[in-house]
Amino acid sequence: xxxxxxxxxxxxxxxxxxxxxxxxxxxxxxxxxxxxxxxxxxxxxxxxxxxxxxxxxxxxxxxxxxxxxxxxxxxxxxxxxxxxxxxxxxxxxxxxxxxxxxxxxxxxxxxxxxxxxxxxxxxxxxxxxxxxxxxxxxxxxxxxxxxxxxxxxxxxxxxxxxxxxxxxxxxxxxxxxxxxxxxxxxxxxxxxxxxxxxxxxxxxxxxxxxxxxxxxxxxxxxxxxxxxxxxxxxxxxxxxxxxxxxxxxxxxxxxxxxxxxx
Amino acid sequence: xxxxxxxxxxxxxxxxxxxxxxxxxxxxxxxxxxxxxxxxxxxxxxxxxxxxxxxxxxxxxxxxxxxxxxxxxxxxxxxxxxxxxxxxxxxxxxxxxxxxxxxxxxxxxxxxxxxxxxxxxxxxxxxxxxxxxxxxxxxxxxxxxxxxxxxxxxxxxxxxxxxxxxxxxxxxxxxxxxxxxxxxxxxxxxxxxxxxxxxxxxxxxxxxxxxxxxxxxxxxxxxxxxxxxxxxxxxxxxxxxxxxxxxxxxxxxxxxxxxxxx
DNA sequence: GACTGTGAAATTCTTCACAGCA
DNA sequence: TGCTGTGAAGAATTTCACAGTC
Numbered sequence: 001x002x003x004x005x006x007x008x009x010x011x012x013x014x015x016x017x018x019x020x021x022x023x024x025x026x027x028x029x030x031x032x033x034x035x036x037x038x039x040x041x042x043x044x045x046x047x048x049x050x051x052x053x054x055x056x057x058x059x060x061x062x063x064x065x066x067x068x069x070x071x072x073x074x075x076x077x078x079x080x081x082x083x084x085x086x087x088x089x090x091x092x093x094x095x096x097x098x099x100x101x102x103x104x105x106x107x108x109x110x111x112x113x114x115x116x117x118x119x120x121x122x123x124x125x126x127x128x129x130x131x132x133x134x135x136x137x138x139x140x141x142x143x144x145x146x147x148x149x150x151x152x153x154x155x156x157x158x159x160x161x162x163x164x165x166x167x168x169x170x171x172x173x174x175x176x177x178x179x180x181x182x183x184x185x186x187x188x189x190x191x192x193x194x195x196x197x198x199x200x201x202x203x204x205x206x207x208x209x210x211x212x213x214x215x216x217x218x219x220x221x222x223x224x225x226x227x228x229x230x231x232x233x234x235x236x237x238x239x240x241x242x243x244x245x246x247x248x249x250x251x252x253x254x255x256x257x258x259x260x261x262x
Numbered sequence: 263x264x265x266x267x268x269x270x271x272x273x274x275x276x277x278x279x280x281x282x283x284x285x286x287x288x289x290x291x292x293x294x295x296x297x298x299x300x301x302x303x304x305x306x307x308x309x310x311x312x313x314x315x316x317x318x319x320x321x322x323x324x325x326x327x328x329x330x331x332x333x334x335x336x337x338x339x340x341x342x343x344x345x346x347x348x349x350x351x352x353x354x355x356x357x358x359x360x361x362x363x364x365x366x367x368x369x370x371x372x373x374x375x376x377x378x379x380x381x382x383x384x385x386x387x388x389x390x391x392x393x394x395x396x397x398x399x400x401x402x403x404x405x406x407x408x409x410x411x412x413x414x415x416x417x418x419x420x421x422x423x424x425x426x427x428x429x430x431x432x433x434x435x436x437x438x439x440x441x442x443x444x445x446x447x448x449x450x451x452x453x454x455x456x457x458x459x460x461x462x463x464x465x466x467x468x469x470x471x472x473x474x475x476x477x478x479x480x481x482x483x484x485x486x487x488x489x490x491x492x493x494x495x496x497x498x499x500x501x502x503x504x505x506x507x508x509x510x511x512x513x514x515x516x517x518x519x520x521x522x523x524x
Numbered sequence: 525g526a527c528t529g530t531g532a533a534a535t536t537c538t539t540c541a542c543a544g545c546a
Numbered sequence: 547t548g549c550t551g552t553g554a555a556g557a558a559t560t561t562c563a564c565a566g567t568c
Contacts, residue, residue, distance in 0.1 A: 025471040050450035083299040089478030107365035113467035190314035207376035209287040216351030
């Protein structure tokens with residue numbers, strides 16, 4: 001994912017496997033739900049069911065964090081919430097900026113889960129001058145010109161990119177230059193970043209395509225190969241490709257005005 | 263993921279690894295961009311760079327599809343676009359319904375990548391009677407009452423859930439009962455589905471938490487353990503947990519009832 | 525007796541390195 | 547010569563199964 005070097009020093013220091021890290025938020029969510037219901041302890045079996053994984057995997061995952069359970073009893077919910085939160089770095093406050101306030105950016109700004117789990121929306125940034133000053137989710141949108149100042153003034157290290165694909169790399173470069181070292185990318189583009197910067201991407205179109213693959217397979221099993229569940233279309237390859245590429249250029253929000261050549 | 267049996271009978275030929283399937287959309291996107299620029303052929307090295315993977319992996323991935331390249335030359339762009347599209351089931355038309363037309367649902371409806379890559383938004387569905395009839399992305403929102411009829415009339419097999427977490431399982435059950443067999447879930451909940459139904463989830467909060475984990479580690483490497491990049495907060499564990507759980511219940515869009523101030 | 529923690533086996537995924545073909 | 551296709555090695559992840567502890 002990163003660049004050049006011998007991959008990343010990555011999951012080395014504490015030795016928590018990446019796959020485990022990716023599941024910790026899942027466990028945390030299930031645990032907070034239990035905590036809310038004042039459930040004092042859970043077994044690996046119960047918690048695993050709530051998190052949608054199997055219990056052996058969960059126990060193995062927790063074993064990387066330490067021995068936080070009690071044999072014959074289970075895990076103390078509150079204690080485990082704390083330990084996982086700490087491990088994930090959620091006991092501190094992470095200021096986040098969202099760049100590109102189209103439909104998606106607005107949805108993200110309004111997303112309750114942001115504000116409450118250690119993340120604070122420090123600023124909303126858009127390239128459209130007409131957006132400047134408008135309140136979205138109670139926060140006034142600021143112009144892209146302010147990007148570097150906002151990052152530095154707020155000590156922002158996490159940036160969310162919800163711009164059209166065409167603007168994403170440029171925005172990314174500016175974020176990184178200003179000091180951001182983690183990026184969540186919603187634009188359908190591969191971002192190039194220097195070593196030491198983490199990028200995670202969320203791509204709606206990709207997820208749907210993966211579903212389509214499995215869906216097609218199901219259909220094929222029932223009715224034989226090459227049979228679709230609905231009106232088969234078979235568009236001209238070139239035309240479809242062009243349309244898809246054009247759509248990508250519009251960005252996650254379609255043609256909604258967002259950040260553009262600043 | 264699905265059946266209790268020995269998983270898939272692995273119908274001889276088609277043994278494409280899941281990891282490979284997940285990358286095909288990435289290759290497809292890079293290829294469509296090349297196709298648009300009328301580039302006739304690419305080497306594995308070039309295409310891999312464009313897709314953000316390494317070339318050995320790409321060649322291995324393609325080897326599961328067949329031998330579509332030419333030694334000493336590379337891959338024919340158009341041909342590969344077609345082959346991957348076919349493999350992913352994108353040469354047919356997939357009607358999709360989006361349930362939950364809040365900020366996020368509206369963003370999804372407006373997402374250009376949906377419409378152009380084999381997916382067609384067949385309907386937008388919301389539980390709020392006030393939303394019924396309102397046009398979002400050019401499509402009139404329909405009430406949840408119509409869900410089953412819509413699914414059946416349109417032969418929908420893929421559903422997108424963008425409702426609050428509390429409604430997600432119920433919506434999921436109805437979708438599945440009506441015939442949907444693939445679900446893309448944006449609600450921060452684990453969905454339970456019968457065998458044969460695929461669920462993929464997209465969770466903004468989880469992605470951010472994973473970034474925070476790595477971010478924390480970076481900070482720790484520089485300045486020693488337990489040092490934050492910003493104002494450390496250390497909230498009461500129980501309070502934080504309750505707040506987080508409460509936020510989840512509000513759903514991906516927070517508590518905003520409907521479409522943004524368009 | 526119940527349930528965790530964990531070596532070891534099994535499986536999946538990635539990378540290497542080179543044979544083989546245009 | 548240049549680049550694909552792929553066995554084989556290596557790494558990561560998942561699962562098994564059971565010893566250990568409360």
